Amino acid sequence: MIDRVDDKRAVVLLSGGLDSATVLAQARAAGYRPYALSLAYGQRHSAELRAAARVAAALGAFEHKVIELDLRAIGGSALTDSSIAVPETPSDGIPVTYVPARNTVFLSLALGWAEVLDARDIFVGVNAVDYSGYPDCRPAFIDAFEKLANLATKVGVEQGGLRIHAPLIEMSKADIIRAGTALGVDYALTVSCYAADDQGRACGRCDSCRLRAQGFTDAGIADPTRYREDR
Amino acid sequence: MIDRVDDKRAVVLLSGGLDSATVLAQARAAGYRPYALSLAYGQRHSAELRAAARVAAALGAFEHKVIELDLRAIGGSALTDSSIAVPETPSDGIPVTYVPARNTVFLSLALGWAEVLDARDIFVGVNAVDYSGYPDCRPAFIDAFEKLANLATKVGVEQGGLRIHAPLIEMSKADIIRAGTALGVDYALTVSCYAADDQGRACGRCDSCRLRAQGFTDAGIADPTRYREDR
Numbered sequence: 001m002i003d004r005v006d007d008k009r010a011v012v013l014l015s016g017g018l019d020s021a022t023v024l025a026q027a028r029a030a031g032y033r034p035y036a037l038s039l040a041y042g043q044r045h046s047a048e049l050r051a052a053a054r055v056a057a058a059l060g061a062f063e064h065k066v067i068e069l070d071l072r073a074i075g076g077s078a079l080t081d082s083s084i085a086v087p088e089t090p091s092d093g094i095p096v097t098y099v100p101a102r103n104t105v106f107l108s109l110a111l112g113w114a115e116v117l118d119a120r121d122i123f124v125g126v127n128a129v130d131y132s133g134y135p136d137c138r139p140a141f142i143d144a145f146e147k148l149a150n151l152a153t154k155v156g157v158e159q160g161g162l163r164i165h166a167p168l169i170e171m172s173k174a175d176i177i178r179a180g181t182a183l184g185v186d187y188a189l190t191v192s193c194y195a196a197d198d199q200g201r202a203c204g205r206c207d208s209c210r211l212r213a214q215g216f217t218d219a220g221i222a223d224p225t226r227y228r229e230d231r
Numbered sequence: 232m233i234d235r236v237d238d239k240r241a242v243v244l245l246s247g248g249l250d251s252a253t254v255l256a257q258a259r260a261a262g263y264r265p266y267a268l269s270l271a272y273g274q275r276h277s278a279e280l281r282a283a284a285r286v287a288a289a290l291g292a293f294e295h296k297v298i299e300l301d302l303r304a305i306g307g308s309a310l311t312d313s314s315i316a317v318p319e320t321p322s323d324g325i326p327v328t329y330v331p332a333r334n335t336v337f338l339s340l341a342l343g344w345a346e347v348l349d350a351r352d353i354f355v356g357v358n359a360v361d362y363s364g365y366p367d368c369r370p371a372f373i374d375a376f377e378k379l380a381n382l383a384t385k386v387g388v389e390q391g392g393l394r395i396h397a398p399l400i401e402m403s404k405a406d407i408i409r410a411g412t413a414l415g416v417d418y419a420l421t422v423s424c425y426a427a428d429d430q431g432r433a434c435g436r437c438d439s440c441r442l443r444a445q446g447f448t449d450a451g452i453a454d455p456t457r458y459r460e461d462r
Contacts, residue, residue: 065304073298074343101343104383108339112305112332135388144379151375152335157366 009033009119010165011110012061016051017192018212019125019168022180024059026167027123029183035117036061037110041099042072047200051191058189067109074100103136107145107164114162115153122149123165129172130211142166173215181221188224197228204231240264240350241396242341243292247282248423249443250356250399253411255290257398258354260414266348267292268341272330273303278431282422289420298340305331334367338376338395345393346384353380354396360403361442373397404446412452419455428459435462 010032014020027034036056038049049066056064103126110122126137135141146164150156168176180187192212193202202209204227216223241263245251258265267287269280280297287295334357341353357368366372377395381387399407411418423443424433433440435458447454 067301067304069300070298071343073296074340074347099343100346100385101339101383104342104379105336105339108332108336109305111335112302112330115331116305135385136383138382141379141382144375144382148335148372148375148379151369151372152332152367154331154366 007033009035009117010121010123011035011037011114011119012123013106013110014038014052014056016048016055016190018187018190019127019176021055021185021190022176023123023125023167025180025183025185028060032121034061036064037113038066039106040066040068042070047196048191051189051200054189058186071099111149115155120161121163121165125168126166127168139169173211174218177215177219177221201226201228203228238264240266240348241352241354242266242268242345242350243354244337244341245269245283245287247279247286247421249418249421250358250407252286252416252421253407254354254356254398256411256414256416259291265292267295268344269297270337271297271299273301278427279422282420282431285420289417342380342384346386351392352394352396356399357397358399370400404442405449408446408450408452432457432459434459
């Protein structure tokens with residue numbers, strides 16, 4: 001873990017999961033002063049938000065902000081609509097855990113905070129390998145958002161050079177775990193499960209749990225995830 | 232006012248101001264079934280939200296949804312940060328009433344709702360003439376958002392053809408008022424003032440009030456705006 005922190009500010013979207021914790025460590029290692037942003041969006045897995053606070057503190061975020069945004073008003077996803085069940089087996093196409101326009105909304109809020117901070121860099125842990133069914137996890141989406149950001153904002157229009165960093169986008173889960181471990185990330189602090197309990201213990205059965213467990217296996221690194229007893 | 236409403240659904244961003252009321256009337260006149268979306272974003276002029284409800288009812292919105300999103304957490308604007316005064320004279324460059332990334336955030340949420348509704352059309356009342364200092368009110372921004380929308384969503388990726396309509400973008404305030412009046416919009420229901428009181432009465436002094444009053448004068452249409460007594 002690199003300790004140097006200068007005033008090169010960056011907003012880092014931090015969910016409390018494995019991927020965004022890795023990205024926060026990467027941003028800090030690259031010399032950015034990270035401002036972590038989490039969204040309280042009515043998600044079932046609110047244990048993630050407590051994990052985000054732990055991760056922000058452990059990995060040296062300069063500030064951790066939580067914005068309330070109740071996406072339950074929109075619905076349409078198993079993660080925000082309690083009438084849609086979280087599946088235990090992978091599905092073809094776009095899964096029901098997809099939250100409509102989530103990354104667009106989250107990056108927009110990160111962009112707003114970046115403007116206020118006069119930050120030119122935004123980091124997001126999207127991944128096109130594991131989440132191939134999510135349209136807003138592909139490189140073309142990130143590129144289009146970066147173009148938009150440079151047209152949409154004071155910083156972009158007057159000074160240019162707003163960048164959206166998605167360092168995990170082409171990495172496998174095992175590669176992400178190896179990279180984060182090398183940077184000192186304690187994955188026991190993170191919660192990836194779509195159905196974690198109040199203590200942040202994982203179900204071990206949902207898509208997200210399966211991907212994560214397989215990642216540790218493939219990386220040859222012991223899985224520190226805390227699982228529920230009824231797993 | 233055209234009464235035909237078929238199942239061509241559209242999400243219409245509705246602030247309760249003059250511009251978005253006009254856009255709602257235009258969307259309905261064009262044969263869309265309008266779903267009006269308002270954001271409660273910690274704005275000082277919450278009278279706008281009550282105006283939005285009145286306008287949605289009067290102009291035949293099929294549904295009116297309000298999403299809570301507290302942009303005060305981000306700050307950086309006189310409209311969401313009570314420590315920044317609303318100016319009474321126009322400023323050069325980007326005004327302090329600019330809310331960081333506001334239209335990006337609002338369009339993103341409209342996009343999320345459009346996905347859930349299976350709507351292909353989003354209407355927004357941005358205007359490049361009166362708000363020339365706002366980067367997110369320009370045609371290039373709208374074009375970039377439309378491109379993003381078609382990469383970011385199920386609807387866009389699987390079926391294409393998501394469209395962002397900004398019918399006012401090149402119109403003067405007088406032209407907007409003439410167009411809305413022809414469609415039966417009752418502008419007495421709308422609130423544009425940045426510092427309206429609880430009853431929705433306008434200050435008559437802020438940039439937004441001045442632009443609006445001048446628009447009625449230029450259009451040769453009587454101004455129905457209700458002003459505060461201390462104007």
